[in-house]
Amino acid sequence: MVPLSYYLVLSGILFSCGVVGFLIKRNIITIFMSIELMLNGVNLSFVAFAAHWHALAGQVFVFFVMVVAAAETAVGLAIIIAVYRTRETLNVDRVNLLKL
Amino acid sequence: MPIWPYIVASVIKSAVVLVVLLTAVAYTVWLERKVVGHIQNRWGPTRVGPFGLLQPLADGLKLLIKEDLTPPHVYRPLYIAAPLIAIIFALTSIAVIPFGNPVVVFGYSIPLQITTDVNTGLLLILGVTSIGVYGVALAGWSSNNKYSLLGGLRASAQMVSYEISLGLSLVGVLIMTGSFSLRDIVDAQAGHFWGFIPRWNIFTGQFVAFFCYLTAAYAETNRIPFDLPEAETELVAGYHTEYSAMKFAMFFMAEYANMITVGCLATLLFFGGWHGPVFGPPIVQAVLPVFWFAAKVFVFLFIYIWVRGTLPRFRYDQLMAFGWKFLLPLALVNVIATAIAVTW
Amino acid sequence: MLSVHLILFLAFGAIALAGAINLLAQTHPINSALSLIAVMAALAGEYLLLGAEFVAAVQVIVYAGAVMVLFVFVIMLLNAGVEERTRGSRVALLFGIPGTLLGSVLIAWVILQHSATGSVTAGAWGDRVSQLSSQAVPGSPETIGPLLFHEFLLPFEITSILILIAIMGAVVLASKPPSAPVLPREGN
Numbered sequence: 001m002v003p004l005s006y007y008l009v010l011s012g013i014l015f016s017c018g019v020v021g022f023l024i025k026r027n028i029i030t031i032f033m034s035i036e037l038m039l040n041g042v043n044l045s046f047v048a049f050a051a052h053w054h055a056l057a058g059q060v061f062v063f064f065v066m067v068v069a070a071a072e073t074a075v076g077l078a079i080i081i082a083v084y085r086t087r088e089t090l091n092v093d094r095v096n097l098l099k100l
Numbered sequence: 101m102p103i104w105p106y107i108v109a110s111v112i113k114s115a116v117v118l119v120v121l122l123t124a125v126a127y128t129v130w131l132e133r134k135v136v137g138h139i140q141n142r143w144g145p146t147r148v149g150p151f152g153l154l155q156p157l158a159d160g161l162k163l164l165i166k167e168d169l170t171p172p173h174v175y176r177p178l179y180i181a182a183p184l185i186a187i188i189f190a191l192t193s194i195a196v197i198p199f200g201n202p203v204v205v206f207g208y209s210i211p212l213q214i215t216t217d218v219n220t221g222l223l224l225i226l227g228v229t230s231i232g233v234y235g236v237a238l239a240g241w242s243s244n245n246k247y248s249l250l251g252g253l254r255a256s257a258q259m260v261s262y263e264i265s266l267g268l269s270l271v272g273v274l275i276m277t278g279s280f281s282l283r284d285i286v287d288a289q290a291g292h293f294w295g296f297i298p299r300w301n302i303f304t305g306q307f308v309a310f311f312c313y314l315t316a317a318y319a320e321t322n323r324i325p326f327d328l329p330e331a332e333t334e335l336v337a338g339y340h341t342e343y344s345a346m347k348f349a350m351f352f353m354a355e356y357a358n359m360i361t362v363g364c365l366a367t368l369l370f371f372g373g374w375h376g377p378v379f380g381p382p383i384v385q386a387v388l389p390v391f392w393f394a395a396k397v398f399v400f401l402f403i404y405i406w407v408r409g410t411l412p413r414f415r416y417d418q419l420m421a422f423g424w425k426f427l428l429p430l431a432l433v434n435v436i437a438t439a440i441a442v443t444w
Numbered sequence: 445m446l447s448v449h450l451i452l453f454l455a456f457g458a459i460a461l462a463g464a465i466n467l468l469a470q471t472h473p474i475n476s477a478l479s480l481i482a483v484m485a486a487l488a489g490e491y492l493l494l495g496a497e498f499v500a501a502v503q504v505i506v507y508a509g510a511v512m513v514l515f516v517f518v519i520m521l522l523n524a525g526v527e528e529r530t531r532g533s534r535v536a537l538l539f540g541i542p543g544t545l546l547g548s549v550l551i552a553w554v555i556l557q558h559s560a561t562g563s564v565t566a567g568a569w570g571d572r573v574s575q576l577s578s579q580a581v582p583g584s585p586e587t588i589g590p591l592l593f594h595e596f597l598l599p600f601e602i603t604s605i606l607i608l609i610a611i612m613g614a615v616v617l618a619s620k621p622p623s624a625p626v627l628p629r630e631g632n
Contacts, residue, residue, distance in 0.1 A: 002453045007494070009552045010457045014483070016548035017464035023540035029473045029524055033480050033515060037464060040487055040507075051494040056582060059496050060591050066506055067603045071610035073511045077518045078617035084522050085621075178474070219584055223501035230509025234481070237513065241474070241520045253520060260513055267505075280585060 007048035014041030026091050028080055032073070039069050109210050114195075117214060121194060125356040126156035132405045139409035166345035171244070174342065178242035183343065183350035186235030190357035193228040196221040197364045198283050200374045200389035212390065213283070221282040222274070225365065226267055229320060233259045235354065236322075236329075240339035251338030254416055255322055255329030261423045262319035262326075268431035269312035272438040273301055273369045286373035300372040305441060309434045310370045312427060314403075317362040319423060321355060323404060325411040326419055363400035364393075371396050452493055459486035473524045477515050484508040496583040 018041060021034030043062045050058025080090070087095050130145065130152065137144025145152030170179065198213040211217060218224060233256045240252010274280065277288045291299045302310050319326040330338035340351045367373055376392030378385050414422065463483035467476045484507050491500035581587070592600055 001447065002450050002493075005555050005558075006453065006457075007490070008555045010460065010490075012548055012551045012555065014460060014464050016544045016551075017461075017468060019547075020540055020544045021468050023544070024468070024536045027473055027524060029515065029519055029522075030467075030476050033467060033473075033476055036511070036515075037467060037480060037483065040484060043503075044487055044490060047491050047494050047496050047499060050496065054582070056587060056591055057595075059499050059583060059588060060596050062496075062499050063502060063588070063592070064596075064599055064603055066502060067607065070506060070511050071603075071607050073514055074610045074614040075617070077514055078614040080518060081522065081618045090522060090524050175474075178478075219581065220497050220501050223498075223505065223585075227501055227504035227509060230505050230513075233509065233513055234516070237516055237520070241516075249520065253517065256513060256517070260510060263510075278586075 004048055004052045008045055011041045011045035011048065014038075014044065017041075026093055028083070028090050028092050028095075029077075031092065032076055032080070036069060036073070039065060105206075105208050109205075109208070110214060113210075113212075113214050117194060118191070121191065121357065121360065122353070124360055125353050126160065128356045128359065128401055129159070129352075130156050131401065132408070135402065135405045136409040139406070160349075163345050163349040168345040168347065171342050173244045175242040175244065178238045179342075180347070182235050182239035182242060183347045183354070184235075185238065186232060186354035187350045187357070189228050189232040189235065190354040190361070193225045193361045194357075194364070196224050196282060197361070197368065198286065198373070199393055201386075203386050211283075217281050217283045220280045222270060222280045222285075225361070226263070226270075229266070230260075230263060232354075232358070233263075235351075236339050239343070239351070243339070243342040245342055247337075248339050248341045251329045251341070255339055258322070258326065258329065258416075258419060258423070259320055261420060262316045262427070265312060265423060265427040265431045266316040266320060268428065268435060269309045269316060270369060271431075271435045272306050272309040275435070275438045275442055276301065276304070276306070282368050286368055286375070289372040290375055298372055298375060300370065300375075302370040305438065306370060306434075308430065309438075310366070312431045312434060313366065313370070315427060316423075316431075317366070318404070318407070319419070321358045321362060323355075323359065324408040325413050328413055328416050328419060359401060359404055360397065363397040363404070366400050367393060367396040449493065453490065456486045456489040456493070459483075460490070471526045473519050474516070477512060477519060480515075481508050481512050484512065494583075495581065497581070498583060498585045498588050 015038050018034045018036075018038030021037060022031055025031050025034060043065055046058045046062045046065070050056060050062075083095060084090060089095065133155070134144035134152065145155040148154045148158045170176065195214040196218050198211065198217065200212040202209045202211045204210075236259065237252050237256040240248045240250075240255070243249070243252075273285060277285045279285065285301075289298070289300050293299060293303070297303060318324075322330055328338075330340065340348055343351065374389035374393040376389065376395075378388050380388070460483045463479040463481075463486065466479040467483070470476050470479065484503060488500045488503040488508070491497075491503060
């Protein structure tokens with residue numbers, strides 16, 4: 001059988017890929033996608049622990065994480081559209097002044 | 101069941117179902133042209149073979165040998181991948197659909213389903229439908245053409261909106277059955293009331309859910325009256341404007357394969373699947389449920405084509421308003437009513 | 445040792461990792477979005493391996509099939525082009541990648557050191573699950589449903605209000621700003 005630590009290592013690697021993406025990417029949509037990658041990594045470790053400790057609460061928590069991620073995506077993308085409409089750019093380095 | 105007979109049986113079942121499905125897709129096109137022709141007081145294809153029955157063959161040959169033109173400024177990886185995505189996911193959902201009772205061959209009891217009976221069969225079909233949206237959206241965007249982009253965006257927004265009503269209309273059936281497995285849902289519809297009315301879900305209270313499901317399915321498969329994204333008079337040809345020959349044929353086949361999947365699901369969930377009068381010697385008894393299933397799916401395809409020939413199409417804002425403001429509340433009310441009826 | 449479970453775990457894990465690294469390596473956001481969809485599909489496979497069939501289905505239907513469609517929509521609508529390299533991104537590359545690599549190697553080493561006895565097996569599940577019929581697989585909708593509506597009812601209702609707020613917020617934020625009212629002309 002597959003040891004729990006394998007799942008946790010995979011989850012950790014996915015999470016760190018998300019962190020790296022959040023730090024190095026300049027396009028705001030790609031940054032947002034790195035956040036989603038982080039959330040997915042965390043979901044994997046939730047489900048792995050739920051299977052390991054035979055506690056279904058882990059899977060229910062994943063369900064809630066997905067719901068919250070969906071809500072956050074909707075609002076975040078709406079903000080991105082609003083930013084694009086005023087600044088005409090999606091590069092975070094260019095959105096660095098409060099003045100237009 | 102031991103592993104090697106299982107693999108051999110699955111491969112044979114997949115091959116048979118694939119061949120039957122692709123032939124059914126081709127002849128659904130023929131059926132559509134004939135029926136719409138007769139509705140419009142003309143003949144439809146009559147020249148190629150008797151009653152135009154070889155017309156799909158001629159069409160397939162034409163699409164195969166036609167020049168497959170790739171316009172220069174498209175985003176090539178997605179341009180080629182989009183029709184593949186569309187057709188792969190259209191054909192995948194057939195994998196969990198059961199066609200009849202298990203048959204006994206060489207001592208092994210083989211279920212008439214490509215996979216064995218999956219606990220969450222219905223959720224898998226909904227998932228595959230959700231992924232199918234990408235074929236349309238990516239085709240529209242990668243074509244580098246404003247009509248395609250608009251058509252693709254509209255089509256995918258429509259499909260995502262009506263997916264919700266589709267899923268909710270099925271929840272009534274699930275409450276009554278208590279299982280996501282398609283075989284369990286059909287088995288729960290066995291038997292008759294008062295000796296002759298079959299205990300199908302449409303007669304035991306899911307009437308509203310059935311019409312909700314059918315309407316949402318028409319919108320999911322981008323068929324009239326919801327086919328604005330691919331209407332010739334509105335958007336050139338929508339998301340498949342820039343596609344020719346085989347890639348266009350794949351979109352076409354994906355659309356008709358989706359229609360067949362919708363018909364199969366409707367018969368399984370609301371019309372009792374393969375239940376029907378069974379009589380005769382054992383070999384006939386094994387084949388007859390599959391025949392009833394195919395007959396019911398044929399009725400649904402006919403209704404699809406009938407509606408296509410009769411109704412005008414919705415404007416896009418009417419379409420979205422209908423989906424969100426009428427169909428979704430109706431499906432919710434159906435869920436609540438079914439839940440109340442089941443607990444009492 | 446080399447069971448089917450391990451092979452499938454490695455296969456899905458490889459796809460997930462390839463997708464994650466591709467997300468970082470691609471410059472056009474649409475390629476990153478498609479790699480993220482591949483990651484989510486691979487993770488759905490991993491959830492199935494862990495026996496969480498409802499969560500796997502919800503991952504495909506909601507996350508890969510709706511949330512990512514939203515991302516793809518926005519990328520198409522805003523016509524996001526290829527990323528450009530700026531000074532900030534070069535600095536972040538210089539410090540971010542080694543730093544995160546170091547951190548993740550450290551975490552992985554600590555986890556594998558303490559990997560102890562745990563292995564994902566079947567066993568006795570919690571109280572509520574054992575009350576249900578013995579045929580219900582833990583992780584199937586029959587077992588998660590009662591949990592959602594009994595123990596976790598309050599979070600369930602709060603998340604539904606959260607979604608309502610998110611819908612209203614998204615509609616307000618993304619709608620066109622109201623144009624200046626046209627003043628009536630004098631005369632006439």
